Amino acid sequence: MPKAIRRVVTGHNAAGCSVFIMDAPAPHVYQRSPGSAVVTELWETRTMPADNGGNAEATDHAFRLAPPKNGTVFRVIEYSGEIYALMDEGEVLLKAGDVLVQRGTNHAWSNCADESAYVAFVLIDAEPV
Numbered sequence: 001m002p003k004a005i006r007r008v009v010t011g012h013n014a015a016g017c018s019v020f021i022m023d024a025p026a027p028h029v030y031q032r033s034p035g036s037a038v039v040t041e042l043w044e045t046r047t048m049p050a051d052n053g054g055n056a057e058a059t060d061h062a063f064r065l066a067p068p069k070n071g072t073v074f075r076v077i078e079y080s081g082e083i084y085a086l087m088d089e090g091e092v093l094l095k096a097g098d099v100l101v102q103r104g105t106n107h108a109w110s111n112c113a114d115e116s117a118y119v120a121f122v123l124i125d126a127e128p129v
Contacts, residue, residue: 002038038078081111
């Protein structure tokens with residue numbers, strides 16, 4: 001059973017004051033098959049600079065891997081085990097609190113243990129190399 005991730009989102013009321021507009025488990029969770037990675041979509045922007053107007057659900061669409069053109073995606077993926085980042089040449093074990101800046105390179109993920117590992121991803125649209 002995938003772990004529900006609580007998502008708290010801020011916005012503005014009609015008077016322009018900051019308020020909490022959402023506080024609930026993230027509504028868009030994807031899993032290809034039982035036992036596979038679980039993807040929780042947390043937020044998305046569709047323009048650059050981002051538009052912070054409105055209070056609509058930003059992740060209400062079919063799952064897609066890449067961010068939208070000129071946009072961003074914020075997601076958490078639950079894998080089983082330790083997370084290894086694999087490049088064409090080499091691999092690195094990532095532990096809790098580590099950060100990997102993956103700049104559009106060919107990559108893969110590998111897990112080797114039986115316990116869950118959660119990885120947060122921020123995807124930013126970019127021009128290919």
